[in-house]
Amino acid sequence: MSNRKTIRLTVNGRHYEREVEARLTLADFIRHELHLGGTHVGCEHGICGACTILIDGSSARACLTLAVQADGANITTVEGLRNRETGQLHPIQQAFVDAHGLQCGFCTPGFIMTTLELLGENPDPTDEEIKEALGGNLCRCTGYQSILDSVRLAASRINTATAA
Amino acid sequence: MKPAAFEYHAPTTLAEAVGLLARLEDEGCDAKILAGGQSLMPMLAMRVARPDALVDLGRVPGLAGIRLHDGHIAIGAMASKRAAELSELVRDKQPLFHAATRLVGHQQIRNRGSVGGSFAHADPASEYPAVALVLDMEMVATGPDGERVIPAAEFFVTYMTTALEPGEILTELRMPVLPARAGWAIREVSRRSGDLALAGVALTLRLDAGRCTDVRIAAFGVGATAIRLTAAEDALNGAAPSADRFARAGAIAAASLAEPMSCIHATADYRRHLVRTLLERSLADAAARAG
16 A cells, blocks of 8 residues: 555546645645645644635635545635636625725635635524634634624625525 | 655445554554544644554445434444534434534534544543533444444543554444433533633533432543543532532532643633533533423
8 A cells, every 4th residue: 555646536626636645635735736826724733724625515624634535525715716707706705805804815715715615504694603604714914803794795795696 | 734654545344444454553553543634634734643554434434324223322433523513313312412513623623523533532621522421422443353332431541542442443422312301511611612622511410309310510621531520410419409509519520620730721720710610500501401
């Protein structure tokens, strides 16, 4: 048995096949093998949430997942959110821009991916539910209030668009 | 913060996994089981753990069910914490376990982290070991000689150490359903929601003709394992529930703790204080639910 393995997976709708070292984290695989730098790596041990992605539709810390565990998985990173035809930002991304949900931007991809899961499961969350959902993401610019505003704005825009 | 190199094995049946662990052990290979990885991965990243090989259970089918069986709830060790959180069976029939699950990590962690992994990891500051003691849960381990059932009181040996043998795989967790007229509670203090607890308590009790009975209390974060608080239980069994009685039980519990650990986040005295206050409040929660 070797410490290298071939994996096949889908990232943002594109299929990839790569041979990887077993110890390679999914975060490093996405950044260094696939050159998708939007998934940020902060603490590398599951505390900060900057590397949050969706694995088969559920949020996960890419630094706490091995690339080999993602063999066969369908992954979404922040690069997968923009509308490919129009180039428009996803409503969650646009809301973060409009409501000043980011300063330095390091934590932002993680917050956005967590918000994507939250609003998919609960389109009209209360402030308490938003805070609970975002509890696993750290922002060291301490812009939490404007991040909360951004999620609220995103929810209301998506709900308005859905109702229309 | 990168894991050291290891051999990676991904068996596709339980028998293959058990055989693989036995072979690796024979070869003198230090093998670790990878379940959800949410505790193991940080240890690998920080190189607190440097196993020669990982045996990933993620491709083994049949280990993630949640079902009612013979009057108890059986949770497959590989069921995610999120699955336990979303299970109506767990929520309706064993609300203490459900509430404890919601206190473990954040949703990103619960999506991937397995229920069984937390038991096998046996962090004394985590919620499940305390709940296991309160509910008298049973752990099912599968090894080369088949299955064996380990009661919670024997399962947690000491700090991050369980009764599991090196060749055994934790495959199922069994717990009773909450009896009628029973109350339950779990409370903890952590620095950030979702973090491991500085201290916490979990308990169940019943009210029978205005008296507390079957009181079972465990504390976590205050010793090398979760600890049953028997002195406080004795002070409550047979007594009428009251604010006074609950305050006294909290004081007895705090006094009964052997030296809890001190760290930069919480001194031993502070942890004692937390147990006292959390128990007092939890008893009120549980009595209200039982009534």
